[in-house]
Amino acid sequence: MSDIALAIIGGTGLYQIAALENVETREGDTVYGKPSAPVRIGYLGGKKIAFMARHGEGHSVAPHKVNYRANMRCLKDLGITKVLAINAVGGITDAFGPRVVSVPDQIIDYTYGRLHSLSEEPGSEVLHVDFTEPYCAKLRANILRAAKKIEMPIVDFGCYGATQGPRLETRAEITRMRRDGCDLVGMTGMPEAAIARELALCFTTVALVTDHDAGVDAGGAVTHEEVLQVFARSLEGLKSLLKSAIGAMPAPEDDESALCSCRRSLDGLRLPFALPR
Numbered sequence: 001m002s003d004i005a006l007a008i009i010g011g012t013g014l015y016q017i018a019a020l021e022n023v024e025t026r027e028g029d030t031v032y033g034k035p036s037a038p039v040r041i042g043y044l045g046g047k048k049i050a051f052m053a054r055h056g057e058g059h060s061v062a063p064h065k066v067n068y069r070a071n072m073r074c075l076k077d078l079g080i081t082k083v084l085a086i087n088a089v090g091g092i093t094d095a096f097g098p099r100v101v102s103v104p105d106q107i108i109d110y111t112y113g114r115l116h117s118l119s120e121e122p123g124s125e126v127l128h129v130d131f132t133e134p135y136c137a138k139l140r141a142n143i144l145r146a147a148k149k150i151e152m153p154i155v156d157f158g159c160y161g162a163t164q165g166p167r168l169e170t171r172a173e174i175t176r177m178r179r180d181g182c183d184l185v186g187m188t189g190m191p192e193a194a195i196a197r198e199l200a201l202c203f204t205t206v207a208l209v210t211d212h213d214a215g216v217d218a219g220g221a222v223t224h225e226e227v228l229q230v231f232a233r234s235l236e237g238l239k240s241l242l243k244s245a246i247g248a249m250p251a252p253e254d255d256e257s258a259l260c261s262c263r264r265s266l267d268g269l270r271l272p273f274a275l276p277r
């Protein structure tokens with residue numbers, strides 16, 4: 001365990017945290033390969049935090065090419081216990097219009113051909129971790145409390161549909177996702193969340209809606225530039241939220257005293273990997 005209170009995974013539009021002080025850089029290298037970007041560790045509001053750009057600091061790694069296993073393992077190897085992921089998403093139901101910020105509570109995974117698990121190697125033990133609630137309830141509550149404290153509107157639910165990308169979805173695919181119960185559509189929510197659970201990390205997501213996706217607006221498709229523009233307009237609010245959340249983040253707990261069920265997700269299971277001590 002380290003004294004890092006929280007790791008933040010920055011998605012599209014968030015490649016660094018400029019306000020981070022006394023930054024040290026760790027070039028991660030893991031048993032699953034190299035992560036997308038170096039980990040920047042520094043102080044924000046007096047708390048030690050870590051930051052990693054999911055797509056690389058120059059946005060060079062496509063959603064289906066991200067080494068999710070290496071990214072999460074790298075944070076685990078640093079002794080980090082809590083991870084907050086930031087995701088730019090499309091909204092596909094009425095409550096999720098452009099610039100809505102949400103802390104999703106469920107996931108449906110439509111991705112394929114990615115390395116979805118740490119149990120990929122032939123002959124390795126197979127992990128069947130509980131994933132009924134894919135996000136950490138305590139971390140979700142922390143974020144929602146932090147939003148309330150700064151009077152920031154935030155939607156406290158949402159089903160995140162993770163698509164393969166990098167192409168956008170067809171109208172029929174979005175219609176199906178709505179029928180399935182998805183509110184949000186993005187390309188990076190999985191297998192990130194599942195691998196975090198396989199590593200017994202507390203993990204949750206803050207999703208920023210950048211557009212209403214195909215089949216919701218009659219207007220049709222949005223460009224990547226439009227997505228970035230909307231994201232940039234939401235960025236100040238997001239930064240305030242992060243600051244508020246980090247300021248209230250409790251000190252990390254060691255494995256023995258951790259109360260959260262995420263930290264217990266590997267109890268009693270035979271692991272296909274050795275965990276850092």
Ligand SMILES: [Zn+2]
Pocket residue numbers: 136137138139201202203260261262263
């Ligand atoms: Zn947790």
